[in-house]
Amino acid sequence: MIFKRKILVAAAAMALSAGAAQAQISGNVVKIGVLNDQSSLYADLGGQGSVTAAKMAIEDFKAKEKGLTVEVVFADHQNKADVGSQIATKWIDAEGVDVIVDVPNSGVALAVNQIVRDKKKVFINSGAASSDLTGAKCSPNTVHWTYDTWMLANGTGSAIVKQGGDSWYFLTADYAFGHALERDTEAVVLKSGGKVLGKVRAPINTQDFSSFLLQAQASKAKIVGLANAGGDTINSIKQASEFGIVKGGQKMAGLLVFLSDVHGLGLDKAQGLILTNTFYWDLNDQTRAWAKRFAAANGNKYPTMVQAGVYAGVLHYLKAVDALKSDDGTKVVEQMKKTPTDDPLFGKGSIRVDGRKIHPAYLVEVRKPSESKGPYDYYKVLATIPADQAFRPIGDGGCELVKK
Amino acid sequence: MTTQALFGQLLIGLINGSFYALLSLGLAVIFGLLNIINFTHGAQYMMGAFVAYFLMQKAGLGYWWALAIVPLVVGATGVVIERLMLKQLYKLDHLYGLLLTFGLALIIEGLFRNSFGSAGLPYSIPESLTGVYNLGFMYLPKYRGWVILASLGICLATWFLIERTKLGAYLRAATENPALVQAFGINVPRMITLTYGFGVGLAALAGVFAAPIYQVSPQMGSSLIIVVFAVVVIGGMGSIMGSIITGFGLGIIEGLTKVFYPEASNTVIFVIMAIVLMIRPQGLFGQR
Numbered sequence: 001m002i003f004k005r006k007i008l009v010a011a012a013a014m015a016l017s018a019g020a021a022q023a024q025i026s027g028n029v030v031k032i033g034v035l036n037d038q039s040s041l042y043a044d045l046g047g048q049g050s051v052t053a054a055k056m057a058i059e060d061f062k063a064k065e066k067g068l069t070v071e072v073v074f075a076d077h078q079n080k081a082d083v084g085s086q087i088a089t090k091w092i093d094a095e096g097v098d099v100i101v102d103v104p105n106s107g108v109a110l111a112v113n114q115i116v117r118d119k120k121k122v123f124i125n126s127g128a129a130s131s132d133l134t135g136a137k138c139s140p141n142t143v144h145w146t147y148d149t150w151m152l153a154n155g156t157g158s159a160i161v162k163q164g165g166d167s168w169y170f171l172t173a174d175y176a177f178g179h180a181l182e183r184d185t186e187a188v189v190l191k192s193g194g195k196v197l198g199k200v201r202a203p204i205n206t207q208d209f210s211s212f213l214l215q216a217q218a219s220k221a222k223i224v225g226l227a228n229a230g231g232d233t234i235n236s237i238k239q240a241s242e243f244g245i246v247k248g249g250q251k252m253a254g255l256l257v258f259l260s261d262v263h264g265l266g267l268d269k270a271q272g273l274i275l276t277n278t279f280y281w282d283l284n285d286q287t288r289a290w291a292k293r294f295a296a297a298n299g300n301k302y303p304t305m306v307q308a309g310v311y312a313g314v315l316h317y318l319k320a321v322d323a324l325k326s327d328d329g330t331k332v333v334e335q336m337k338k339t340p341t342d343d344p345l346f347g348k349g350s351i352r353v354d355g356r357k358i359h360p361a362y363l364v365e366v367r368k369p370s371e372s373k374g375p376y377d378y379y380k381v382l383a384t385i386p387a388d389q390a391f392r393p394i395g396d397g398g399c400e401l402v403k404k
Numbered sequence: 405m406t407t408q409a410l411f412g413q414l415l416i417g418l419i420n421g422s423f424y425a426l427l428s429l430g431l432a433v434i435f436g437l438l439n440i441i442n443f444t445h446g447a448q449y450m451m452g453a454f455v456a457y458f459l460m461q462k463a464g465l466g467y468w469w470a471l472a473i474v475p476l477v478v479g480a481t482g483v484v485i486e487r488l489m490l491k492q493l494y495k496l497d498h499l500y501g502l503l504l505t506f507g508l509a510l511i512i513e514g515l516f517r518n519s520f521g522s523a524g525l526p527y528s529i530p531e532s533l534t535g536v537y538n539l540g541f542m543y544l545p546k547y548r549g550w551v552i553l554a555s556l557g558i559c560l561a562t563w564f565l566i567e568r569t570k571l572g573a574y575l576r577a578a579t580e581n582p583a584l585v586q587a588f589g590i591n592v593p594r595m596i597t598l599t600y601g602f603g604v605g606l607a608a609l610a611g612v613f614a615a616p617i618y619q620v621s622p623q624m625g626s627s628l629i630i631v632v633f634a635v636v637v638i639g640g641m642g643s644i645m646g647s648i649i650t651g652f653g654l655g656i657i658e659g660l661t662k663v664f665y666p667e668a669s670n671t672v673i674f675v676i677m678a679i680v681l682m683i684r685p686q687g688l689f690g691q692r
Binding site for chain 2 (some may be wrong): 271
């Protein structure tokens with residue numbers, strides 16, 4: 001009897017594994033969906049550049065030679081959570097998309113995070129900032145690659161408090177991202193002994209910030225903290241110089257500033273800004289070589305950290321798919337977390353169990369026009385924040401995947 | 405909130421209002437005289453800012469030159485659009501003009517976005533207008549003061565031109581009864597073409613005013629045009645003085661909202677629009 005049962009179990013196991021063998025790569029194609037803002041205030045920091053980055057990753061991975069067919073599709077979520085959700089659902093249910101990447105705008109990213117989790121696919125987030133994606137809202141199907149609000153707050157925020165900027169007034173973008181960035185920065189400011197004198201919340205994609213800036217000016221805070229991004233940051237910095245905020249002795253702190261924003265502002269307006277990025281094209285030979293290739297394919301626009309994150313994330317994802325010979329979402333993310341990461345842009349690193357990708361961050365200062373050698377020579381690296389200090393300690397996020 | 409700070413906010417509202425007024429004025433002129441709902445207006449405002457940037461970069465011509473040249477250049481593109489396309493639509497329903505101009509706006513914005521990206525281009529305030537006046541209750545940037553005065557001047561001049569001069573009288577007569585006016589020996593089609601060019605030129609001029617203070621980007625027009633349309637609807641379609649007064653007035657209301665309930669600052673104008681449409685569908689200054 002025992003012998004018979006063993007044969008039965010073995011047969012069942014074989015049947016199971018045979019079944020699994022057939023379902024390895026769904027549709028025999030690995031399909032990558034780049035979902036981001038293609039047409040509005042965040043289109044230059046992600047947009048088509050992120051699509052280019054994803055394609056470069058497939059090329060560099062030599063997917064074809066390894067027998068993998070990889071396709072890229074992209075769509076514009078228009079910074080609306082409902083539009084983003086609709087596209088994500090359609091992609092996964094009807095078009096066989098295996099992994100969704102980029103998704104700037106935390107509002108949209110949080111929605112996509114939930115959809116991808118329910119459908120057991122993969123979400124590699126590069127563009128969105130909310131640290132909730134690896135905290136209260138963490139998911140076994142999400143990897144948060146490039147940066148987050150906690151990292152920005154601790155990089156830029158604490159550096160500024162240390163320089164004596166101990167009273168703050170926040171100008172915050174009124175949605176999930178701005179709120180998270182404001183919350184995380186406020187915590188850092190208070191912890192370092194500073195105080196927050198007030199805050200004002202402006203709708204996303206505001207043209208005129210003068211009214212908000214006037215309120216910031218009246219607060220007499222030493223630091224005006226900009227918890228916004230993209231076009232909003234550009235407009236607020238541009239208009240702050242007009243109202244003599246910096247001349248009056250207050251300082252602007254751009255908590256999230258991308259290379260494309262500095263380019264749009266011009267160095268004479270952006271000079272002296274202190275900011276934190278996890279990638280800058282002029283770090284070493286590898287990043288320079290990659291950035292030149294990228295710029296050639298992207299209308300001579302140099303890569304932002306978001307686009308670099310898309311490249312590195314897709315590369316690591318393909319390695320995991322290749323190792324498993326499967327595109328089963330949950331398993332691939334497990335594999336991605338198990339394997340150390342290694343790519344030319346972020347160097348060696350790892351992905352934690354809560355989905356947080358760990359790498360160093362760079363505190364940089366925007367150069368004066370006289371110090372810059374040409375277009376995109378914008379940053380001076382002030383300090384490197386080591387990988388183990390750059391991101392929120394794993395126990396503090398309240399992620400359910402982390403065993404207490 | 406102290407009274408001093410309140411004065412500051414009122415002044416800021418006036419500055420934004422001057423943009424609303426300038427843009428809605430162009431729309432009102434075009435609608436009043438051509439019966440075209442010009443949805444390309446935002447794109448033409450954006451083109452104004454971009455042409456100012458090109459003049460600076462390629463030809464070394466600064467802000468003051470831009471003020472003179474840009475309205476002519478962009479106005480000329482308006483003339484071409486009117487001659488080639490809009491002309492065919494005058495006999496048809498408003499809806500066709502709206503669809504055509506809306507489509508054009510999307511195409512123009514797409515082309516600019518494709519070529520210049522969305523983060524925008526830098527443009528600085530001219531040397532002579534940098535700095536601030538200390539008014540006691542606030543710092544008024546010289547440039548903003550200039551924008552208020554200039555746009556107020558242009559608005560009043562336009563109103564005078566159309567409502568109080570002989571040329572304006574011809575224009576108004578031509579929209580009432582083109583055949584009769586033509587019978588008096590006036591070239592009505594050319595007058596209409598130039599009117600469209602003039603309205604577009606006003607949008608471009610507003611674009612030059614905006615270039616030093618707002619991000620010069622392809623989407624700068626579409627962010628503003630919806631508000632401006634609301635201004636025109638509230639003021640009364642086609643009423644010139646109405647759009648000027650409403651433009652400044654709504655700027656002030658929006659400014660106050662930014663102080664008392666900032667989260668609602670981009671919806672308050674539409675709430676007002678809805679209320680006005682319910683109580684007075686022809687708009688505050690419109691005639692039935």
